[in-house]
Every structure is written in C-alpha cells, then in structure tokens.
Amino acid sequence: MSLLRGLLGMELIGTSVRLFLDFQEKLASLDMRNLRFALKQEGHSRRDMFETLTRYAFPLAHSLPIFAFLNEEKFNVDGWTVYNPVEEYRRQGLPNHHWRITFINKCYELCDTYPALLVVPYRASDDDLRRVATFRSRNRIPVLSWIHPENKTVIVRCSQPLVGMSGKRNKDDEKYLDVIRETNRQISKLTIYDARPNVNAVANKATGGGYESDDAYHNAELFFLDIHNIHVMRESLKKVKDIVYPNVEESHWLSSLESTHWLEHIKLVLTGAIQVADKVSSGKSSVLVHCSDGWDRTAQLTSLAMLMLDSFYRSIEGFEILVQKEWISFGHKFASRIGHGDKNHADADRSPIFLQFIDCVWQMSKQFPTAFEFNERFLITILDHLYSCRFGTFLYNCESAREKQKVTERTVSLWSLINSNKDKFKNPFYTKEINRVLYPVASMRHLELWVNYYIRWNPRIKQQQPNPVEQRYVELLALRDEYIQRLEELQLASSAKLSDPSTSPSGPSQMMPHVHTHF
C-alpha cells in the first residue's frame, strides 16, 4: 500500500482542489477535506488512475469542459428564471421619479463586469454615466442596489475613484454623487463607506486608485470599515483548516480559533453591513459602498445590509435573487476566487469571499432563528455547489462571460435543484415579518465557528443530532394540521346535521377562518 500523495508528491487539499461529480467515477465534491487514496500495489494502473483523476479534477488545464456542461439532470423547476432584474427592481418600486433603468450596458460596452441592466439617477444622462465611468476603477460606476421603500434612501455600489498619487479630481463624478445624494431630498451628506482599512485606501493611490477626499466631495462623509483584502481572508481560512484537521484542538481550542482571526473578519464584515443598514434605515442619508474594484467586500456589504433591511431576501427565493443580483450579476469573480477546474491552487486570485458572506448569513440565522425561511442545509448546499461545478450558477467571472458561454442554455441552475425540493431547505420556525430590520450583534460573545460546515468531515466531531426543539416543533406542526383537519371534518358533519332543520349556519363556519388566521 502506498499513499497517492506520498508517491506522486502531490497534495490534494480541500480548499484548493475541487473534485466534481464525474460521470464515470463518482467522486463527491469537497471542501475543508483532505482525501487520501491508497491504491493497491498492482502496478501500472496507479499512474493511469492519477492522471484520470487530475484530468477530470482540473478539466480546464486539459482543455476539457467543466462537468456542468455535461450534466443532463432534469428538474421540474427552472432555476434560471428565478432572477429577473426588471421584476426585482419593480418589486423595489423602481423606476420612480428619481431613478431610472438604463440599458446603456446592454452589450457590456460601458462596463464589461457589470450586468446589462442598471439603475441610475434619473437626472444623470447616459453621457454623464460614460464620463463617470472613466473615473471609476474598471468603469464600475455607482449604481443602485437597493432603495428604502419609505424614506427613499438608497444603497449604491461602485469601485474606487481613480484619484491616483496626484489627487486627480473629476467634476462629473463629484456631480454624480451629489445627484445621488439629492434623490431622497435629504439635506444631509452622502455617506461613503470604503470597505478597506484606511492605510490600504491610501496605498491604493500609488496604483491609480484612492478614495473620495473631503475637498473634492463636499457633500459626502467618508468612513473606512477596516475590512481586509482577499489575501488576508485566504490565509485566515487556511488557518481555520489547520485547527480542525486532522485533529480538532481540544484544550487550546479557543486561543487557536482566535489566532485564525476568522471570526474577527466576520465581525468586521458584519459591523460594516450593520452601519450601512443603520444609516439607510434611520433615513439619515443614502449610502455609497465601495472597496477597490467593488466585487468582493462591496458585494458582502451591500448584500448583508440588504438582508438586514429587507425581509424579502430572507425567504428562499429572495435569497436566491440576492445572490444572483449582488454577487453573480455584479461580477463577483467566482471563477477566479474559486478556481473552478483550474489546477493552479496557489493562485493568489483565490479567496473565500463568498464563503465568508455565507458564514455571515449563518451567524445571522443563528442569532435570529425565526427570521429566515431557509435552514442551515440550504446554506451548506449553496457552498457545496459553489465548488461542485454540477451547476452553471457560479461559473465564470461576470455576466458578459456567462452570456458568451451560453451558460443558461447549456447548464442547469443550482436553484432548480433547491426550488424543486424546497421543503428540505425550509426552516420550520420561520415567521414572516415584513418591515423588520435585523441587526445582529457583532460581538465575539455571539459569533461562533460554523462547526457543521467547517468540521463536518472530521469523524471526531459528530454531526449534530437534529435540534430537539426543532424536532418537537415539527411534531407539533404535524399534530396541529391533523387537528385542524379533524375539526373541519367534525364541523362538516355537524353542519350537515344542522342544515336539515335549517338553523343558522353561522356558528361553525365562522370558527374555521379564525383558526386559520394564525397560520
């Protein structure tokens, strides 16, 4: 017996190697796992086996298609129809007097990493937008993500301004931000949240970037949120992996966990999102969010803030729309961050930014166990298929690339799998509350490592038994439904009796709707 790993000097590391469901050899998808295969000493097949494995594990390096393009699974729901930007903006009450939908990016000419359809201030013309684009990194101009239904303050996202060492200014950009500020008729300043630590934002000037200075943007107030870059996050997750595999630290668990900084990063991301949400919710001012390019930390902040503000996104379909909108359509570089089918696992572009977002969502769902329609399994399933390449949902870096590859025609959507089995992903405690803003507590006292995700492969940590409170609740739900049915039957029987001597039919028929109103 010999270990494949030892023999061929190759490491199969969970976070860097993605195996996918292959049609010949069924290899499960993996994350945070180390798989080692021992092969029998029977000679020649060992090398073949390894080659087959690497070829299919890293199809892009071997000019092979990703499995999603070969997958012939059929579902009774088409997940590609879940997100329709026009409908989603209409749900938000857009367009309105102040915001319009523009098709300026229809052929991805204005910005190749943005979606085709954008919502911009009514008072900004398409020419204005083109001029602003020249001053924003990768032409990612400020566009609307979300509008408050009552106070009409907005969350706007973009990339950093191209200020550079010389401190360049751009009148069009300055005017554009002022137009945004004025859309909700607030006299107050526009709040800009720069996700980066202050020092990084300053350093970015050296490479042509920067931030909105006080002198140039009189009507804006800038805050740095101190969230670190993709490299820091990648290293942090690596450290998490080290403390949970192969052995879970026992007596020094807490200090080991602290030394990974993972939960500290989660805390900062949540804190930033809370600030964005609070600013908008209190109606004090509209908010502009950016980091460097506006596709990593910016996506985290806008989507988490929207999750806190808008209960629609806490439903299964709402969450799918949120991911589809803020992450997929706005060009979070999934292909680069995950490295689908690519063998270069040391690639510095890789980073668990989306995983970190899902972790934040999980932390919120732990703190508010009745506020989300979906359960933990839903979040884990999303992460599993973030890596599996079974679905086209997370393939490629941006909408233009996906369109070129005809992803929606040639692959299946992850939402097809989920929406055709919705019951499996539902949280029984879910209570729909329309205008409730959720503010999680971003304190280490409440944040915890997501054991059921990060340590699920370690046999020493047993998968948690179903939560007894939840189990009991589900039993009671079933009992309630049974009783309601019995009551209905009894009522039918008695009203049949009563209807004979033609007495008042009001009694029983009034009762039932009353019972139903609770549910």
Place this chain on the structure above:
Amino acid sequence: MLGKGVVGGGGGTKAPKPSFVSYVRPEEIHTNEKEVTEKEVTLHLLPGEQLLCEASTVLKYVQEDSCQRGIYGKLVCTDFKIAFLGDDESALDNDETQFKNKVIGENDITLHCVDQIYGVFDEKKKPLFGQLKKYPEKLIIHCKDLRVFHFGLRYTKEEEVKRIVSGIIHHTQAPKLLKRLFLFSYASAAQNNTATDPKNHTVMFDTLKDWCWELERTKGNVKYKAVSVNEGYKVGERLPAFFVVPTPLPEEDVRCFQGRGIPIWCWSCHNGCALLKMSALPKEQDDGLLQVQKSFLDGIYKTIHRPPYEIVKTEDLSSNFLSLQDIQTAYSKFKQLFLIDNSTEFWDTDIKWFSLLESSSWLDIIRRCLKKAIEITECLEAQNMNVLLLEENASDLCCLLSSLVQVMMDPHCRTRVGFQSLVQKEWIMGGHCFLDRCNHLRQSDKEEHQRQLSLPLTQSKSSPKRGFFREETDHLIKNLLGRRISKLINSSDELQDNFREFYESWHSKPTDYHGLLLPHIEGPEIKVWAQRYLRWIPEAQILGGGRVATMSKLLEMMEEVEHLQEKIDERHHSQGALLAEAPPLLRSSARLSSLFPFALLQRHSSKPVLPTSGWKALGDEDDLAKREDEFVDLGDV
C-alpha cells in the same frame, strides 16, 4: 420618567470613547427634584425584614444605546437587601412585568449576592473595605449573579452618603452569626406554608421512607438497604440522618469512624450496578491505629467485593481529578469577564474574548467534569462495574460527579421535580458545605468560597490528608481489591479507548431523550452559557433573537395545539355549541430579547449596537494585508 437625561457619547466606531463616569448636567437636577419626592416608589419589605439606612437623590445609571442615562431615587439598605427605589419600572410593559421576580425586584440586591463593592474617587475605581476615610462620588456594586450597579452619590447629602456607604459595606462584609442570617427572622415572621401537591413533590430524603422509595425506584433495594443508625445525628453530624449502604454491611461499622470508610450508596443503574461514595478515614500517624484502619477497610472491601456485588472501580477524586482550588481560581477569573462596567470595556475585551475565556480555564474545567462523568457512566453502563467515588469528606466533587452521572443516566433527574430531588439528595443531604463554600457568614475574606449552580466550586484549605489519601487508595486497590481490579491499574490507555468507543458509538446513534444522554465535549462544543453569563449585559442582547425566539414559537404552537384539542373535545361532547375564543397568544416573540426572561428589555430603541474598538494587529499577516486585491493581473478583465 423622572430625572432622566441622556449623558455620554453616541455610538459608531468613530465616536469618542465614552468616559468612565458620566453625569447628568447639574441644571437638570433642580428642575426634577420636586418630582422625586412625589413619585417615590414605596419599599416592599418581606415579613421580618427591617430597614437599616437610606439615602435620597441617588442616581442609578442605566446603559442604553452606548450612552448612560440616570434615574433618581432612593438607595436603601435592609437586613436582607440593598434596594434602589426609582421610577424605572413604569417603562416596562405588561408582557415583561408578568415575568418579574416577586421577591427580589429588578433593583434589589440581596446582601449575600454582593460580590465586590467599588468606590469611584476622582474618576478612579477602588475596592471599598471596612472603615472609610473618604466617601466616594460613585458606588459600583458587582453582584455574584453578575449584575453590575452604578450609583451616583454626587447629589446626595454628605451625611446620607456616609450612612448608606458605611451601612452597605458593613452589612455586606462584616462577619455574621449564623442565627443573624435573614432567613431566620423571615421564617419566624412569615406564615409557614407547607402545603404541597403530592404529585409535584420534591423528595427531601429526610426520612427512611424517602430513601426506600428511591431504592425501589432505581431497583437498588436488591443489594442495598436504608439505615437509620445516624438518626438524631448520634454517629456524626456530617452524615445525613438516613442513608443507604450495602445490605450485608453491619450497622456498627458505620459507628467506627463516624461514617468514614463506609461505602454509601448514591444511585443504582438499570443493570444493577451502583454508584457509591466514601469519605476517607482520619489521618493517623500511629502504626497501631493504622493497623486498625487497615483491617476495618479489609472488612468493608470484603463485603462489597464478593457476589452479588459487581467489580468495584475506585475513583479517587482527591488525587486524580481537579482540585477545589483549581475550580475556585478558574471561576474567579471567569466571572470577572462578565462583570462589565461599561460599553467601552465590553468592546475592548471583545477583541481578545476567546483568549480571555481560555485563560480562565473555566470551560476546560467544565469539560473535564463532563468527561469524568461520562467515564463513570461508561463503567456503570458498559463495563457493568460499580463505581466508588473517594474524597476526603465525600461532599464536594462527589456531589458534583454523582449528580452529573445521574442527570446523564436517569431521565427522572431531568424532570423538574426529579432534579430538585437530586439536588436535595446529593447536595443537601450529601453534606455539601454550602455555608463555607458560599461563605455566607463571611468568615474571612481570603477563604471566600464560591458555588456555581449545579457545579459547586470550592476552595479547600490545602489538604494535609491528601498524601495519605492517595496511599490509602493504592493500598485499597492493591491489597484488597486484588486480582479482580488489578487489570484496571496502569491501563489508562485501555480506559481511554473504552471511553472513546463508548462516547463515539453513543453519538453515532440517534438520541433517545428519555434514555442515556451524553454531552458533546469536544473543544468547539463547550460554549459559554450565554443566557446565564451574558444576561445583564445590554451590548450582548439580541433584540427579538436568540434561543428564546424558537422557544416562544414552540410554546405558542403548544398552546395552539392544546386549544384545538379542546375544541375537538367540546365538539364531541356538545355538538354545535359555541366555543370559547382562542386565548391570546402568549407574547410576541419579536419583542423579547435573547436574554429573556432573566433580563428585561434594557434597550428601548432598535438601534444596533456597534463595536467601538476595532481591529487588533494581524501580526505575521501584515504583508498580505498590504497587498492589493488584484495584484497579478490589472486589466485582465
């Protein structure tokens, strides 16, 4: 609301740090002074309770949205409690007040609950003891239940400050005579109301009948008998009047060493194995006396070492387990993490929270207690062995482990009445020295003993008997237990394997909540009991969230199902009759905070709490932090 003013800074990461002490602006006081006297809340005294001293125009600080607000009122001290009489309670709505403690109000601190008193002099916090030369402008009281009270005395008359501060210090710190404890004056003044529902009856274990009932319940009566040899405490004061021993044990043996060296029954397992405890024999230097002890123990072990008794495994808790000192030290450090004076302190400690927790080693101690209890459970359940717990007085760690084992193994102990009976059996009758361990009489400050709910944690004076005790155990094992037990010695690896196998196989099966229950003990699974420890900290409060959110959904659903059931029953009995309206749902879960029902809603607005101190240095990751996100391929997209 009277005397209310917002003081201190606002939230946000950029906000200035709120200063340690904040005060209401003086001009606000004069305008409110009249109201204070008019709206004063009356002091509720229990029967037998006496007012000792009081002070008016005291300001109680309330932490709210990262500012401090002050409420004027009267601070009083009785022979039972310190109480603040303000008008704060009017702010609470009915939903919350229906869960109020009727004896000890929100602003009451019983004298025995006071842990530490601090005075603030010129913005500096100092612990207060004994006679004071100078009186503080602010009083901070840390309670044993982890509440923290801040009372401003700046606007109180000097005479009253002196009286109340020295009164509080005296009544919470001076040594007390047992007969002066408040409960005695309360008991003589209050109506004695002992009528109890026999169905919900806590077994007190103060009669022979109660022990017989427990023996019968656990089917221990085959091999064990209840004895009344200590009735009237003729044999020893540390022993309960009635207890259970192996059937063949002669009653005279109990008298030999005042109950020491006697295996006392705690509980019997369904397979007949029993959990026993034994306190050590007195330490003797004299060879002759040692010989007497040895032959006495020989006799005892012969009794319990032949069939029908199972093999005995001895657990020497005095030498092979946590020391009481370890537990006391850990708890002192641990509780300090929750006695938080203000928001700034909360967020400053938040960054290093995990390492602070770890350095207290409290959670590690909890894990070791649970692990030991699982090991004992494994012996009883899987190895079919009796387990004998040995401890100097058999009244500290014995109480802890025997009750933990019973909670894991006996579903009856997980009912309310069963748990109360368990506490009565193992802790009260088991002779746990609550008076010393909690230091109710305040014998001396250094010997402060602590108790922590079902884990009574104690500090013992360094034990001169420990060496002897260890020898004693070796002696017992080698000489007396002989061949039958020898395989257990020096085989800790084997024990560990047995433990692992037992633990892992249990956790790999679906749980039967009415059977054996084993807790998870892996590092990530042992967590802070948030509802107890964080309950008074406003920053840690999750509005409308936490476990209470699911619990109240469950309660609502139970109510609904019950109501439907009633309706169906009524239909069966009287068809077509008009039914009663559905009762209003218990409460709206969105309104409750995660700390419910311990703490009432302390934040009145829905503003989020924001950390006020941010990032700690990354250390070795600094290089990475300076890198740009897309440093490889600018412009590849």
